[in-house]
Amino acid sequence: MPTNLSALNKKGWQLVESGPYDSESLIYACDSVEAFFEKENVIIKATFFNSSNSSVMLKKCSIVKFRIENDFYTSPESYNEFNVNGINNKMAITDIIDTLGTPSHFYGVSEDNYYLDYFISEKDRRNGITVYINPTEDSISAVEFSYYK
Secondary structure, eight states, rough: OOEEHHHHHTTTTTEOOTOOOOOTOOEEOEEEEEEEETTTTTEEEEEEEOOSOOOEEEEGGGEEEEEEEEOTTOOOTTTTEETTTEETTOHHHHHHHHOOHHHHHHHHETTTTTEEESSSSOOOOSSSEEEEETTTEEEEEEEEEEEOO
């Protein structure tokens, strides 16, 4: 990370055609947009960022964030497996902390929706990994990882 549209296409990921953006969509200067990619019936959300001072096409923007929804608890027979820095679908909250350590900070959105943020490094205090959890069910709902240049 960051990566780009052509690198994902080479790995078999395609922009979801029903989405609001395609490779030719114009993205304003210093703006970000979210789009979805699909490969073998797996869908991930990506954030494109135009770091330039003028509008450019989506295909020229960097992908700076991915979000993967955890479908293990909704369909355990046919879930899409993921592993991000050792974090996987089946982990409990204590497993996350054992793997990544104490979060840089955490925030409660609602009673059953919290997120744990982890900095990129001690010197780079931007969020690198965000793990969305449901503390009442002791489960991961989604994981995001990002890197903006």
